[in-house]
Amino acid sequence: MNITPYNIGLQRVDRATGDVYTGSAVSIYTITGGRVLVANLFGKVTTVLGAASTGKFSMDPTTGTTIDLCAAGSSATDEAGTLYSLTGTPADAMLKGSSGGTRALSNPLVIDIGAITFTGANTTGSANFQCWWMPLDDGATLVAA
Numbered sequence: 001m002n003i004t005p006y007n008i009g010l011q012r013v014d015r016a017t018g019d020v021y022t023g024s025a026v027s028i029y030t031i032t033g034g035r036v037l038v039a040n041l042f043g044k045v046t047t048v049l050g051a052a053s054t055g056k057f058s059m060d061p062t063t064g065t066t067i068d069l070c071a072a073g074s075s076a077t078d079e080a081g082t083l084y085s086l087t088g089t090p091a092d093a094m095l096k097g098s099s100g101g102t103r104a105l106s107n108p109l110v111i112d113i114g115a116i117t118f119t120g121a122n123t124t125g126s127a128n129f130q131c132w133w134m135p136l137d138d139g140a141t142l143v144a145a
Helices: none
Strands: 011-018 025-032 036-047 054-061 083-085 095-097 109-111 114-120 126-135 141-144
Touching: 011 025, 011 141, 025 054, 025 126, 036 114, 036 141, 114 126, 126 141
Parallel strands: none
Antiparallel strands: 011 126, 025 114, 025 141, 036 083, 036 109, 036 126, 054 114, 083 095
8 A cells, every 4th residue: 555644644743953963863753652653754954964974764662672764875965955765674775865856655664662763974964854654552642852
């Protein structure tokens, strides 16, 4: 099934622009109350990156071990407007589309209680994020961190 916000009532949560290129994992979304289905997750560079970098999305569960949602992908001095996404297959590198285009998630993710994080090498620059999701358990929520 091709999941779109039009056929299952997904909710959108935006995370404001911030520095996520710190060299360590930065929480971008927090999940509480149960499992959620993430149908799409995007990042957008809002301030040009100051140096060659890499980036990846991960899941840091409240209980258990942090797992990568994608492999690190190049973010070498990306310009403002560059979009980041992932396929939903953890072995695939983070996708990058310069100047306003990238692929959407092809394999939706089931995420348990914890945090979705972004890790970028330590450099200047900033990004914002957008997540399309729906609760799988009663009381599950996903909010910007």
